[in-house]
Structures are given as C-alpha cells and as structure tokens.
Amino acid sequence: MTNSDLRNWQAVQEEVLRRIAARHWKPGDFIPNEEELSREFGCARATVNRALRGLAESGLLDRKRKAGTRVAVNPVRKATLDIPVIRQEIEGKGLAYRYSLLSHDMVLPSSEIRARMQSHDGEKLLHLVALHMADGRAYVFEDRWINPRTIPEIVSADFTNQSPNEWLVNNIPFEGGDIGFSAISAGEREAGILGCGLNEGLFVIDRSTWTAKGMITSVRLTFHPGYRMHTAI
Amino acid sequence: MTNSDLRNWQAVQEEVLRRIAARHWKPGDFIPNEEELSREFGCARATVNRALRGLAESGLLDRKRKAGTRVAVNPVRKATLDIPVIRQEIEGKGLAYRYSLLSHDMVLPSSEIRARMQSHDGEKLLHLVALHMADGRAYVFEDRWINPRTIPEIVSADFTNQSPNEWLVNNIPFEGGDIGFSAISAGEREAGILGCGLNEGLFVIDRSTWTAKGMITSVRLTFHPGYRMHTAI
C-alpha cells in the first residue's frame, strides 16, 4: 500500500495531494510530521519540506511551527494571474496592435485622485489617456495619472510611439502595488472612446504602483465589451 | 560597497531586488551565476538558489539551465488572488451572511453547458441557483451546474442550510479548474435576482473545476453592482 520510493519532491507532493483528494487526510486533520513522512517515503526531510512548503503556499495546507501541518479547513484557493503589457497581450492573441494617445496634460487632480496618488496639495500631475487597439478595434483604454515628483523623467518621455503602459514597464521597476477588478456600465465617455453601446457592461482594472520613493502611477484600464480575463488553478 | 554578509535567503532576495530596482542589473541582463553570487554574498549556493527561485516564480527573473539567470525583459507580473468561500468572504467583511436556494432541478443542459461540462448526449445535469446575501442585501448569485455522474452524492445533498458552493468546497476536493473574469450588463434576470437596475455593469466570475474522474461543476457568480475584487502585488 505505502509507496516506498518517493524520492523527489514532486512525487511527494503528488502523493500528499492524492491522500487529501482520497480524503485519507481530511480537512482539519494533522498529517504526520516531516520526519515521519521522510521515513515513510524513504527520502530526506528537506525533500518533504520542499513538497509541503509548496502545498502550504498554494493554500492547501496550514503549517505552524511546533503545532504541525494540517489540511486546510477552508481551502482558500489561490489563483495566480499574469499581468502582461497590453501590447503583448494583444499580439499574443495574434492580433495587430495599434495605440493612440488621446490626451496628455499636466493638471490638478480631483481630491480622490490626489488621495490615491498621495500627491501634495496644489501639485499638478501628469494625466494621460490612451487607447489600445487590436486589429483596428478598440481593445482597452488607459486612463493614467503619474506623479512627476517620483518620476521626473516622465515629463520628457515621448508617448507617440510607445504607450505610457509600456514606457513605465520598461523604465520604472516598481516595488509594490495593488489591483482591483470590477465592472462598470458604459457611460457617454466610455462608449465614445471604445465605440460601444451605452450601458454595456465593461470590465475594469484599477492599478496603483509605487516604489520606496513614493507613488508612481495609478491607472484605470477599461476593456471592450466581452473582454475576459482568464486563469487556471 | 559590496555587502559581505547576506547569509539568509530573504536578504539575498532583497539585495537582488535592490540591484534590479537601481537598474544596476537592467532588464535583459544576465546576472552572475549562483556560484559567483554565493561567493560574493558569503553564503551557500543553496541559499542563493532559494532566493533566485522565488524571484523567478514571481516573474521577475528568467532562469534557464546552462544559459543562466537574466532580469525579465517584460516583467509579466503575477498577482495571486485568494478565492474564498462566499460565506467567508462576506463574514470576513463583518457582514451578516444569509443564503437562499432559488431553484434546484435535474434538467437537460443547453449545448453550450453540455460542452463545458463534458456531459453525455441526453444526460441530465443538476442545475442550482442560489443567492448569497450580506446584511440582507443581495451580494452575489450562483448559477451552478453539477455532473451527478462525477459526484453521485450530490443528488442526496441537502442545500437548505448550506450553499452548493460550500457543500462542494467541504466535500469534493478538486484537482484543477479554470476561472474567467468578465463584466456583463444586467438583464431582466440579473436585475430581478440581485435587485439592481437594468443595464448596471456586473462583475462575473465563471469557474469550472474537475478531478481525475471528470468534470465536477461549472458555476457563474454574478456579483452586485459595485463589487470589487482586490489583490496586492
């Protein structure tokens, strides 16, 4: 019954997964400790550790020092999604990418944007609006605020051939950020830019990124109707 | 200039990150190999490996055997999102959870659903519709198809006190799945169930999960207007 030569961490991981799936180890149960498992599987404890650490990272196991390892009671599954540069996403689908800059101003932001960008009172920010097209059809538009205090180079950047999205990705490594996903109903502005009907449901991504020096940028990406973001678990 | 005692993998990781952020190592550049770095940092190669592997997993480095390690040219950032059970998501926000089952039938699926569920021709599937409420207000509704061939226990399950979502999470460990995120515009049905206006933009999650035995379930979660899914990177 017990396999006696699981000598690599992938095999150990699969066996543990199998036992969880077979409900041999049920949610909430403690599983044997690393040392016992390593003896059972005939491998080193480090190998078991590697396998279990992976499962804990993906939320399937809960581990605590001294307490032990247990099967997660409520498997909060973690999905990882790739966030590519828009041009690559479009070209990756085999479509022709085109981009146009719709506006480019230094303006005083609304209080909401000012708060999100942690900008000073009365400080102007760079506001960019750009449209990304796939095979000539509107794909997503990018409404972006950038803080020139954090990124002085931005004022001399040329966005005629490269989108702000791509410029930033290529030039400014960021250290952290947060992303929100939501849906809106197309208003006059969105319908006009994307060329879709009023009130169509549109997928929206809001993203803010920063470095140690401060807030870099905050952007809203509003996608064409029917857009679907996809991932596997 | 060179730090001489980065003896744990977190410190190594931070130093590598710092050099990338400082553009000392630019996108596309090869970085020194593990052995060189371990000498520079005064630690074991395994420690460097641990640090770099983590950065590669999060998409910041590209590693290939023999070729070496380079800073990712187009940092496809990976965001991980937690997918909790709906009850927990609601209770986690400090709101009162309630749930009601709107319908519960064995029916012949549409061809689209039949394809997605990989069900046989003429085979009936379990169709469930349930509404999840937070503080008495519609939060999300769950439109779910389940294959009783894969999950025979499902036909005798009682969904009066436990939602299909929670029943499945607690009883059927799954092995794989895929998730799609999109937006729709509220039609009659959605507006009726969620109690929102017609044409409001609604956030939608489509998820299918399976085990080795076959397709388990396919569900569409349609959220209330204004819902926002959130994550950090």
Added chain:
DNA sequence: TTTGGTTATATGTATAAACATATTATTCGT
C-alpha cells in the same frame, strides 16, 4: 551550409547534519 553528436556549464534537486525559531506543553513557585 547543414546536420548530428559531444562537451561544458548553469541551474535543479537530493542528502545529512546542524542550528534557529516559534509555539505548545509542562513544571514550578507563589
């Protein structure tokens, strides 16, 4: 020039051994 096999090399993995650290369990003093 192309094809195919060989070699060198960087990452990937496994191992034992030791120590670190968090946290539970126990014991002891009051």
Added chain:
DNA sequence: ACGAATAATATGTTTATACATATAACCAAA
C-alpha cells in the same frame, strides 16, 4: 489556582557535497 519560567518539539533555514538535467556552444562529418 494562576502566572511565570522552562522544556520539548515541529517547522524553518543554512551548509557542504554530490549528482541530475537541460541546453548552449563547439566541432566534425555529410
């Protein structure tokens, strides 16, 4: 009975060493 000090223990990490594996680079034969 209660809280504080202490021991026990499971995971976490580091190390040196060895071997595995993918593959870039090179070289030779067609």
